Amino acid sequence: MNKTTLYNQHAALGATFTDFGGWEMPVRYGSDLAEHEAVRNSAGLFDISHMGEIVVVGAQAADFLDNKLINLASKITSGRAKYSMLLNESGGIIDDLIVYRLSEEEVLIVANASNKDAVSADLVPTGFDCIVEDQSDKWSMIALQGPKSLEVLDRFVSEPITIGYYSIGRYILGESEVLIARTGYTGEDGFEIYCQNDQAESIWETVLNNPEVTPCGLASRDSLRLEAGMPLYGHELDDNTQPSEAGLGRAVVDREAFQGKSGLREPTKKLIGLKGEGKRAARQGYAVMEDNQQVGEVTSGILSPTLGYPIAMAFTTNLETKPGDKLMVDIRGNNQEFIVVELPFYKRVN
Amino acid sequence: MYPENYKYSKEHEWVSVDGDVATVGITSYAADALGDVVYLDLPSVGASTVYLKICGEIESTKSVSELYSPIDGEVVEVNDAVSANPEMVNSDPHGEGWLFKVKFSELSGELMSASDYQKMVG
Numbered sequence: 001m002n003k004t005t006l007y008n009q010h011a012a013l014g015a016t017f018t019d020f021g022g023w024e025m026p027v028r029y030g031s032d033l034a035e036h037e038a039v040r041n042s043a044g045l046f047d048i049s050h051m052g053e054i055v056v057v058g059a060q061a062a063d064f065l066d067n068k069l070i071n072l073a074s075k076i077t078s079g080r081a082k083y084s085m086l087l088n089e090s091g092g093i094i095d096d097l098i099v100y101r102l103s104e105e106e107v108l109i110v111a112n113a114s115n116k117d118a119v120s121a122d123l124v125p126t127g128f129d130c131i132v133e134d135q136s137d138k139w140s141m142i143a144l145q146g147p148k149s150l151e152v153l154d155r156f157v158s159e160p161i162t163i164g165y166y167s168i169g170r171y172i173l174g175e176s177e178v179l180i181a182r183t184g185y186t187g188e189d190g191f192e193i194y195c196q197n198d199q200a201e202s203i204w205e206t207v208l209n210n211p212e213v214t215p216c217g218l219a220s221r222d223s224l225r226l227e228a229g230m231p232l233y234g235h236e237l238d239d240n241t242q243p244s245e246a247g248l249g250r251a252v253v254d255r256e257a258f259q260g261k262s263g264l265r266e267p268t269k270k271l272i273g274l275k276g277e278g279k280r281a282a283r284q285g286y287a288v289m290e291d292n293q294q295v296g297e298v299t300s301g302i303l304s305p306t307l308g309y310p311i312a313m314a315f316t317t318n319l320e321t322k323p324g325d326k327l328m329v330d331i332r333g334n335n336q337e338f339i340v341v342e343l344p345f346y347k348r349v350n
Numbered sequence: 351m352y353p354e355n356y357k358y359s360k361e362h363e364w365v366s367v368d369g370d371v372a373t374v375g376i377t378s379y380a381a382d383a384l385g386d387v388v389y390l391d392l393p394s395v396g397a398s399t400v401y402l403k404i405c406g407e408i409e410s411t412k413s414v415s416e417l418y419s420p421i422d423g424e425v426v427e428v429n430d431a432v433s434a435n436p437e438m439v440n441s442d443p444h445g446e447g448w449l450f451k452v453k454f455s456e457l458s459g460e461l462m463s464a465s466d467y468q469k470m471v472g
Contacts, residue, residue, distance in 0.1 A: 016382070031440065032411050033386040219385060219412050279389040281409065302411060303388045332407075332414070 004049035005140050005200045013215055020218055021113030023050035028217040036223050036305045038214035039186050043146035045208050046216050048192075049200065052116025053139040054109040054123065058130025061107050068123060069099065070243060070260070071253040076101040081166040081183055083251060085243060086119055087260025092239040093246070095119050096231065098183055100168045105130075108168075108179075108194070110141075112233045122259075140200035145190030145224075147348075148212040153180070153191060156206055161191075174206045175199075185221060187228025187346055226300050226311065229273065229344030235284060235299045236271055236313055245315070247271045247343070269296065269315045273345060274327065274338035276310035279303055282329040282338065288314045289328040289335060290321075298329060304345060311345045312338065351468070352377065353444055357457065358467035359420035361402065364444060365461060372421050372457075375448040376408065376439065379471045384410040387439040390432060392417075392450055397425045401458045406449075408439070420461060423454030 001024045010017070015026035026047065028035060038044045056065060065073035069084045076082050078101050086094040095115035100108040111119040120134040144153060154160055158172035161180060168181035176199035184190040195203055208215060222232070231237050236246055243252050245267040252264070276282065282301040287294045301312030312329070321327075323342050328335040356364045362380035366373045381387065389409035399405050399419035406417035428450045432438045438447040462470065 016385075027412075028385060031386050033388075033437075223411060279409075281389075281414075283414065303409075305411070 002050070004047055005197045006047045006049065006204050009201065009204055010047065010215075015217060018218065021050055023113055025050055026215075026217040028219045029215045032217065032219035032223070033305050035214055035216040035220035039146040039188055039216060039220065039224055040306055041147070042212045042214070043144055043148040043152055043190075043210075044186075044214050044216035044220065045204070046143040046145065046221055047140075047204070048143050048221075049140040050113035051141050052111040052113060052119065052134065052136040053141070053194065054111060054116065054120050055133050055135050056107045056109065056123070056125070056130055057105060057133070058125075058128070059105055060125075060128040061105055061130040062101070064125045064128035064130050065099065065107060065109075066258065068259050069097070070251055070258065072255075073099055073101065073107055078103050079163070079167055079169060081168055081181060085248070085251065086122060087243070087263070088239055089260060089263055091242045091260045091263030091265065093233075093237045093241055093243065094122060094239060096233060096237055100179075100181060102168065102179070115233060138196060140195050140197050142193045142195070142200065142203055142207070143184055143190060144193070144207055144213070145184045145186040146188050149188075149190045152207065152210050152212050155210070165189075174202055176203055178203070185228075185230060186224035187230070187344065188224075188348055222300075223302050223305055226302055226313070227304055227306055227344065227346035229313070229346075231271075231313075232300060242267065245269050245271065267319065269317050270319050270321060271299070272314055272316055272321055273341045273343040274298075274301075274312040274314055274329065275341045275345070276312070276329070276336060276338045278310070278336070280331050280336060281310045282312040282314070282331055282336070287330040288316055289330060290316070290318060295327070306346055310338075313343070352464040354464045356444070356464060357420070357461035358464065359402070359418065359461055360470065361418040361420070362471075363418060363420040365420050365457070367457070370453055370455065371426060372423065372452050372454050373448050374420060374450055374452060376417070376443055377467070377471075378443045381440050381443040381447070384408060384413065384415060386411050387436040390436050390439070390449070392428050392433060393419075393425045395425050395428055399423055399425060399452055417449070419452075421452050421454050421457065423452035425450050426453045427451040
């Protein structure tokens with residue numbers, strides 16, 4: 001199994017590990033509820049070096065990606081980021097991506113660990129003046145998330161961080177020249193730091209060694225993103241699901257041609273948010289029932305640490321489903337009522 | 351780390367005997383593996399329990415696990431405090447985080463000593 005550059009740091013902190021996309025990753029260091037809470041109230045530090053970094057460089061880098069992705073890389077100004085997707089010819093999602101325009105001729109694409117080979121294999125720039133390079137083995141990625149993130153990072157950077165949400169810039173952090181992006185997967189303000197592998201250990205130690213910062217594993221990353229209503233590939237997204245079905249139809253920029261366009265059709269299912277009572281979570285794979293008929297399945301579910309009640313995302317084949325509707329979820333043989341709610345479940349105040 | 355005067359099942363429950371009543375809980379190994387426990391479904395007072403048969407559920411933030419009874423008997427008391435505050439299973443699995451008490455006549459010979467259990471979980 002793959003290990004990130006920071007594996008020894010995690011082991012020394014007493015992490016419990018799990019296999020995630022072929023990587024041995026920290027699932028928690030102590031209590032995943034405490035880690036979740038640290039991100040909501042202070043700051044949490046995540047090693048997410050398993051993510052894939054694919055770089056597209058050349059005069060036609062953005063034009064090439066315009067042909068491939070659901071939205072337009074050419075419309076992203078330098079220093080900005082966009083959430084995007086790569087579709088297969090049937091309109092199904094190969095992966096969801098963050099696309100950073102580093103400069104006119106340089107684009108950084110961040111892919112999920114388990115999909116980065118598929119993304120990289122699909123991005124063949126025949127006929128375009130650019131090259132595509134999977135640089136995942138060279139990069140480490142460290143996320144600092146939570147309301148205290150900016151205050152903490154500003155202690156160690158050569159100049160104050162001024163970038164806004166979904167922007168990226170070059171900074172000197174400690175001794176290291178890095179890319180810092182104001183992006184994340186938690187629903188809080190926060191940053192993702194892209195660095196070379198040999199810089200990762202010193203950055204990790206520098207940032208972690210602050211009273212506001214708690215090391216956080218993938219368990220809290222998952223509960224945080226779920227509260228924030230963010231999809232996770234393999235749960236809400238897969239190669240049989242179209243963007244419109246996952247509630248992301250608006251992200252698709254309609255135009256003459258792009259990969260997967262001809263496969264796009266009317267949705268056959270709808271992603272919904274569910275809110276329950278009590279303490280029992282509806283978990284992935286549990287049946288969603290309406291009028292005693294199964295209409296779908298839960299894709300992710302948890303007892304929300306922040307809200308205190310069960311939340312879930314699910315697909316239903318009833319496209320008329322709307323907030324306020326009541327559905328049942330079969331929780332290991334017991335039908336429990338859930339109410340359909342708007343996503344996200346949690347939104348930060350500021 | 352595992353109390354010497356308890357007996358242990360291969361499904362990671364512990365048993366502490368006092369006369370003909372045994373107290374049952376899950377081990378710190380099991381609690382750590384589950385992560386933060388958020389919900390417990392425990393047997394009711396009066397229910398019969400059978401050795402290594404499912405008698406409840408333990409739900410953590412990330413997973414649901416079956417609770418197996420380490421003993422044949424009848425439930426005489428349930429720890430309401432731990433049902434209300436499931437995090438006690440993590441904070442004190444061998445003490446305040448006990449789950450239920452069973453009136454019994456015989457212990458299974460397969461239960462392990464603390465040192466044998468320690469060997470099993472490594």
